[in-house]
Amino acid sequence: MSTILEMRNITKTFPGVKALSNVNLSVEQGEIHAICGENGAGKSTLMKVLSGVYPFGTYEGDIVFEGNVARFHSINESEEAGIVIIHQELALVPHLTVAENIFLGNERKGSTGLINWNRANLEAMELMAQVGLHENPTTPVNQLGVGKQQLIEIAKALSKDVKLLILDEPTAALNDTDSEHLLGLLRKLKAEQGITSIMISHKLNEIESVADTTTVIRDGQTIESFAMSEPDANQDRIIRGMVGRDLEHRYPERTDHTIGEEIFRVENWSVFHPTQQEREVIQDASFSVRAGEVVGLAGLMGAGRTELAMSLFGRAYGRKHSGKVFKNGKELRLRSVSDAIKNGIAYATEDRKKYGLNLIEDIRRNISAASLFKLSSNGWVNANEELKVAEDYRSSMNIKTPSVIQKVGNLSGGNQQKVVLSKWIYTDADVIILDEPTRGIDVGAKYEIYTIINKLAAEGKAVIVISSELPELLGTCDRIYTLAFGRITGVLDVKEATQESLMKLMTQERSASAAGAGK
Amino acid sequence: MVMVIIGGHIDLSVGSVVALSGAVAAVLMKSHGAPFWVGILAAIAVGLVVGAWQGFWVAFVGIPAFITTLAGMLLFRGFTFNVLDNKSLSALPGPYQSIGNGFINGLLGGNGYDVFTLVVFGIAVAGYAYSAFRSRRARIAYKQPVPALWLFITQLVVVAAVVMWFAWQLANWKGLPIVLIILAALVLIYSAVTSNTVFGRHIYAIGGNLTAATLSGVKVKWVNFGIMLNMGFLAGVAGVLFSARMNGAQPGAGNMFELDAIAASFIGGAAVTGGVGRVTGAIVGGLIMATMSNGMSLMGVGQPTQQIVKGLVLLLAVAFDVYNKRRAGTR
Incomplete structure (x- = not known):
């Protein structure tokens, strides 16, 4: 086996924050490589550096892909090289058909420059068969479940001649059966087509079952990287690396x-x-x-x-x-x-970003959103009391933020969830x-x-x-x-x-x- | 308009409603000899009816505000032509006119300057200082950070000096314009409504994330209805002011007003997607637009150039806002 990708001493700073500091990642040809880390550890940032979302020059360090130093200035360039990233939030257009989505941005044109839909649909069928999906290519994707949409994303990646597939939390929204199917597919792509995958996941049992190598990242640094075949490579070791302590x-x-x-x-x-x-x-x-x-x-x-x-x-x-x-x-x-x-009665929704929070509003107003009747008299809101309530919940729920007037959209998932819980607990349900x-x-x-x-x-x-x-x-x-x-x-x-x-x-x-x- | 935009809607009918309410008021006063206050009330009533009508379609039938008010724009412009019988009406009763053009002057006398104006401004400044002081005390009571006392007082003194200088200028001229009083009252009321009432908060919640607002117990339909009703009311008030200032009602009055209002809101920092914006921002936006056109007119710049400049300013202002947000959002 040879090394397909090596990221050397990657450092990425944002104004005021060092998101990555000297991160090293080495991925072998044809393996499934898991990346673990707490939210905010820098996994997504690392993948964004790799795929050119953060263009060459905005980070320090080298990316060596297939033996050459890569300088990606945009996602298009990294896709050209064969690196495809599938984001946590699916990037499919809901009203377009399966085939239209698969070839979006990569349309199958005929000699006249117009799209050859027959060819596109046929190729879409073949690609879907590769991922174990049997749907009509002219079905709009919003009529399919999340699990199938995830597979269409992979089919889309395959249509781009992918060499390195990056999946950011691919099974977060899937149930056990669909997850199992997806992981099986990764194994199959590895065995049959030699496609290398990098998988970011929080589900440790999945990592244990599917990954060949695991790299743990904490606070923007590589903690360790080990083969899952090692005798002591288990969930506990990953957790230990992620949180820096034993979670008994x-x-x-x-x-x-x-x-x-x-x-x-x-x-x-x-x-x-x-x-x-x-x-x-x-x-x-x-x-x-x-x-x-x-x-x-x-x-x-x-x-x-x-x-x-x-x-x-x-x-x-x-x-x-x-x-x-x-x-x-x-x-x-x-x-x-x-x-x-x-x-x-209180109900905290399953999708906090879509249904639970007003992301462009601050923590304070999100917490009070369902309880304004408690904070107001004759329709006037007591803004001071509101701020005090927010401060109380910040300390009692341990919401990690410099200030409660921070926008909720800037918080990590765990802290957002704490805001949601605060909001509902404050209704006195x-x-x-x-x-x-x-x-x-x-x-x-x-x-x-x-x-x-x-x-x-x-x-x-x-x-x-x-x-x-x-x-x-x-x-x-x-x-x-x-x-x-x-x-x-x-x-x-x-x-x-x-x-x-x-x-x-x-x-x-x-x-x-x-x-x-x-x- | 800024409230409509914060709620994630838009209102294209404002100009037509301004024209219609002004027209109804003018017809009542000129053709039926109604006293001036009936004219004012009738104009505002027209605004409220229009607001209720549009609110019904937007909130309860669920037609996007863009479509509802586009229809309203045509509808109410048509009504205006009908009401006015396709003619202009001018020379309205004196008291009505003075709403737009009048000044309060000489109530307390003065030696070449109006004492009353100075007194009103003095009271306003004192009130501002008192409320600033009270909110500072409340913040201290809730253990929140406050600026140092000397800084706080300096701030107050500077604000008071600027305001009183402005009052002095006015007093030396003609006295206190009635429009200014109305504007100040509306700004104060609506700033408070948007930031300190449950209704205002619900508007921001709906604009920010509709589903989250629904699942937080916001009565979305009624809030939307309230937004549109209020917009109608304000358009009615604007109708009174505009017809009074023009001293008459024309079928084509208020054309393109909605676009000015929308532009002012966006220049003032409101977001196209809703959920963001402030009343004071919109006022500043409006002032920028007005100052520009006034200034350019004084410089003798022609209408076509003025339009081009205004268009570019709107584009650049929003582009700057988008750029800023993107920089703040990179993480």
Whole structure:
């Protein structure tokens, strides 16, 4: 094996911050190379240097690609050389078709200079077959799921004769099945076409299963780089390198564990699709949460977890509902989100950037956004009180920022999530629904979020956690409901539950589900 | 306009609404002999009705404001022609005229200068100093950083000196223009509304991230309705001022006003995508535009050149803003 890429002593400074300092990275031809590090460690910056987003001359050090020193001035030049980066946020145009997306910027032109669509569609089919996708190339991509869109991104990369494929958190938005498929594909591309991949990931078990070499970056410096075949190369070693300390327990211990009365109960809740009125997205769901209890909602993507949560949150999803919701024994009739908030229900969305935060506004105003009714009298906001509240949450939630008037868009994922949690805790809700609370945030911040969840439960709140990561549910919850195809298929006490038993319920088809529903 | 833009909308109908409200007021006063205050109220009522109409389509039917107000631009211009019967009306009653052209002068007498003007400005400066002092005390009570006392006082003295110098100039001339009082009141009220009320905050929230605002319990439809209603109200007020200043109503009045208002907002730092902007910024933007055209007119620069210069200034101002944001955003 030869070295395809070597990055030597890369240093990149931004005004006031040294994002990378003498980083070295060496990638062998035909391997899958994982890069790990906490959020803000500099992984993405390093990849941006490599792909020419930060052009040659704005950094120090050398990039040696295939034996030559590379000087990329733009993404186009790095793609020309065969380096393709797939970003965390997918860069597909939703209304264009699969083929149009695959050849975007790289159109298949005929001799007349016009696009030859027949040829483009045919080649798109071939490329899709390579990534194990069988779709009509004229389907608009927004009709496909996130998992398939990710595969289309890879097909797009293949169309550019990729030699080095960089994936930034490729499985962050995928469920376990889709992730497995994607990782399998990386192995296949490596074996059959000799494509080298660099994968940035927070999911350590994936790295353990797929990577040949792992490089750990912390605070803009390379900590170590080791082959995964080494005997002691395991998740613990990666974590140790990432956080600079041993994280003995990935889930904090629950100290106070008193579970009280039932606070929140849902009976026979059905929700219909907002545009297709006949389609039942949630069917006859019934569940309950007690004070001081953390209840998990497990389900594969498309099972209806988010739809269930949002429909309960003041009918934020869908128009037609049936069933009853009780809080403290009294039936609630929530007609809007503000009704739900006033009745002590909070819902932190799964996509904090898109649905949870106003990124161009500061921390202070994001925290107060859902509770202005508390901070105001006769419609006038008490700005001083608002600032004080924000300061209080900054210290109690450990939001790492120089000031609460910092724009939320400038924070790292973990800190953004803490702002979201602060916002909802400040509404004084006693039923708190957290949808994917740790998506895309690093190990250290995850631990802090888990601690916050425990604290909420200890304060006697009812917490509902929705998550794709089963170990996370097993680590934080008291009881776990499983959801499959819009039905609740079972409920397990965390002491009896295992990943296998949950997965079995999560994939259960309709026939047997009635028996396990409700409680 | 800046509130509409912060909310992520746009209003293209302002000019037509200005014309229509002025026209209705003029017709009532001239043809039906209504007193001047009926004219004012009627103009504002027209503005409110228009605002409610556009707010209904934007907020509850969900038609983008661009389309709704583009339709409104044609619609209300047409109504204006109908109301005025395609003719200009001029020579409005004296009190009405004075809203646009009048000065408050001589109420307290004076020796070649107007004491009343000075007194009003004096009270305004004192009020400003008092409120600045109070907010400083409140900030100290909440343990927030405040500028050093000497700096604070120097600031106050400088502001007071500049304002009083301006008052002296006015007093030596004709006295206090009524338009200035109205403008000052509107700026004060709307600055407070945008930054200190729940309604104002909700406008920023909607413009910044619509879904996040919805999921934070903001009643998006009602806020949007409020934005458009308020825009209609302000257009009505502008209609009164403009017709009073022109001393008449023309079918073509207020043409291109909306573009001036939009340009002023953007020069004043509002973002095209919504969520950012300030009332004071828009006023500064408006002043820049007005100063430029006034200055160029005095220098004898022709209309075509003026348009070119204004266009370039708008483009460069926004380009500068975009450039600044990009630099701040690189990380």
